[in-house]
Amino acid sequence: MLTWLILLPVIGAAIVAVVPSRRRELHLPLGIALSVLPLGLAGFIFWIFEPASGQQLVDFAVWYEPWGISWYLGVDGISLPMIMLTTLLVPIALAASTAITTRTKEFVVYTLLLEAGMIGVFLSLDLFLFFVFFEVILVPMYFIIGIWGAERRIYAAFKFFIYTAFGSALMLAGIIALAVTHTNEFGFTSFALADLMEVSLGTGAERWLFAAFALAFAIKVPLFPFHTWLPDAHVEAPTAGSVLLAGVLLKLGTYGLLRFNLSLFPNASVDAAWIMGILAVIGIIYGAVVAIVQPDLKKLVAYSSVSHLGFIVLGTFALTSGSLQGAVIQNLNHGLTTGALFLLVGMLYERRHTKKIADFGGIQKVMPIYAGLFLFMTFASIGLPGLNGFVGEFMILMGSYTTLPVLAIVAAFGVILAAVYMLWAYERVFTGLPDKKENSALKDLSVREISLLAPLVALVVVIGLYPNILLDKIAPSTELVLDQIEQETSFVIPEPGRLDDVFVAEGDHE
């Protein structure tokens, strides 16, 4: 079944590819229709997913035996939210791409291939397979930014590609090193995550390998100081590109840190937790401060991503139940809210062809629905209680306080700064009088645009009010990660962190 989740978008891309180029009106609707199929399948998977630890619905097939590589897929509580997010955002991103009028067919094909690659990354349980997906997704994203982007698109696409390719290159060396060590120790070659977790590494080797993997993921997240590709890529990318970039692609980094760094290198993870935490907190504060002074709305949202993803990394390396669950759920939350914000900015850009904050003012008089939705997503993004952002950030900060108290306190200022830059931007764009002539004629959102945002709004509320719908499924998997760390290292997860899970219903752990 999981194989089909990857194959469906590929088949969809093939179908769109054979539609003749001159039937241009067909490509986008067909692509949207085809991308709903994986969403349906993902929904079904969510439905039958048991709230238990370990991988479920495993698909396994030997790829090339002497090398020990295999087609090995599985889903657990950490990857499940990411699958939901990916399959949800792709149809929305496609449906929001009516502004793309040139080479529509290629655009749809690349987007669907991108979807297949992203799902593949989240499902892979074999490091070779994982690397294949991790690297392959660069190409469609490169084309999406490079062909349909704004003025400096080629530069931005190139920078995006080279930065991330550099990170993953060193990870490839790390993967090879792990596999070679495994062969020497056990006498057979394997790239399966479960097998490689058994490898016993010396302290030095483990730290080097941790660094190689962490660098690849840190560039992807992006963690300070590897973030410089992100604003360029976001600003130049078309709306759908930005939505998928912020919504899903960045999560490959946080997901990778949680899935691979913590499981493969528990000792190094414990030792390096404070380094990663400091980098994360620098990212939180730095991203927020830079976001405050951005004159460009899209860049502002891009820097806010740097800040928000810092929370996720902090939560990951705080190594407590609450912080880890918070990190996983915040992965999803950030995808929903930032995806929605990029959609909103894109909608404004289509009307006015500018993203400069200074060009606007008083928009809420002429576009009340738009302003309402923007304000709603702003609240979700800054973590207003009752909405999804609050759940994740609160759990992360609570959980982090037990192990990294100083960092948690500093990070909490990031929440305040988020309110500053988002609300100040809102104030400058939406409040006051519409004193600029061009702005007074802006049309409010159409039914199509509202229906694009509706599912995101609904999820923001649902997760905000009833996070257990997800946490029930996430918690067993994150607990398993922590149990493994406790077994492998002398690190003891502070008990309060494991008992006081504010949001986890009783009965989830004994």
Next chain:
Amino acid sequence: MTTPEVSWLAIAPELILALGAVAVLLVDVQWKPRSRVHAYIVATTLVLATALTAVQWTSATDAGATGDLGSLLAFSGMITMDGFAIFSRMALLAATALGLSAGWRFIAGQGRRGAEALALILLATAGFSIMVASNNLVMMFLGLEVGSISLYVLAGFSRERKESDEAAIKYFLLGSFASAIFIYGVALLYAGTGQFGILGMRDFFGVYLVLSPAVIYIGLGLVIAGLGFKVSAAPFHSWAPDVYQGAPAGIVGYMAAVAKIAGFAAITRILLAALGGLQATWLPIIAGIAALSMLVGAVLALVQGDVRRLLAYSGVAHAGFIMTGVVGGVTDGILFYVAVYSVQLVGAFAVVAAVSGVDGARSSINDYRGLAKRSPLLAGSFAVLLLGMAGLPLTSGFVAKFGVFASAWANDFQWLVIMAVVVSVIAFAFYMKVIVVMYMNDSDEELVPMGSGTQLALGISVAVTILFGILPGPLLEFAANALPL
């Protein structure tokens, strides 16, 4: 003195190729037929040669099963029919078939001289085919010279163009110098060991402890330098860009591919089979050459404004990657890499030939502007081949790189692997440069016509690149079974 037993099967493919070359020339003189007739002769020759190679494979596997490996030697141990030779020969024949298909427009356009080009190509393949099957360094030299001299002539085949003239002279002078260096190295190895044979040398190092190895070391160095030239590894690469740029676009892919296949087969056989006992000496040298080739090739490719020169420098980088496989000491990784890279190379030059037009002059990167709009199939194929060379996962290039990197890492050359992965990123940068120009720039130029030969060559090379990227198993298994004696 006994007459050596003649095993015709061992040299049957080469005989067929040589006969094919003669047949093309004779038919041309006698009947002056249209080029289509030549195509039939050449195709028959290649099919027969491939079939005979397949027959050799069955006898090689039989010998492997019975343990009677001696039966694979022929002509007093000069020639071997081991799996390594057979795999390399298969790769040579495939590259020849693809190269001929891609270059057919050029060859047919040569009029009466077309037959000469065909004969030279068949002879070059025959020579290199002997070279990969040689179990003796003198035999190897003969094969090398037959192949190389044919290539010198081919490089200057369209000598109406000044660049072609220059390419031929440069290739000839430097190439024959390299051949001389190689044979001098062979002589010194003989002086040191008293052996010309691969197996004899291996046994020599197994039995004797060499107390004053200076002569052997110099011989080793000269052999490496001579063969390093043939595969355009740095610092012996300086001819490659000029030759790739000047030689006729239609056949330069073929020329580069067969030289690389044969050169690396020889390097692998000499270093791993004959001089395995000197590993401690040559490992650092080869690792150094690998590192230098990767760096020089990638960095210089980055600044090229001409696609042919870019491919030439990227070929230097690839020589470095394959050398990394030699450092890894595993023959299957090297064979797989060489095989898939040569297919990509021929395919890429098929595109270059199509774009550069009849006069063969246009190979600046600007001539590729907006190619995706003008000729989407051509641009798409080129993009796949370039990404394959860059080593993107799901292409054969990635599997190839992965194989050589893993073997070098297992052989404790971690620094080389780390350098190689970093260079791979630089490689992405220059291959992407071409893709950017094709896909992200507009153009008002005209369509690029594609002959059916070009289409065939491109279709096959793209299919191979993707197929062996997704399902590398069969070819990897073939390579794993193709061991040198």
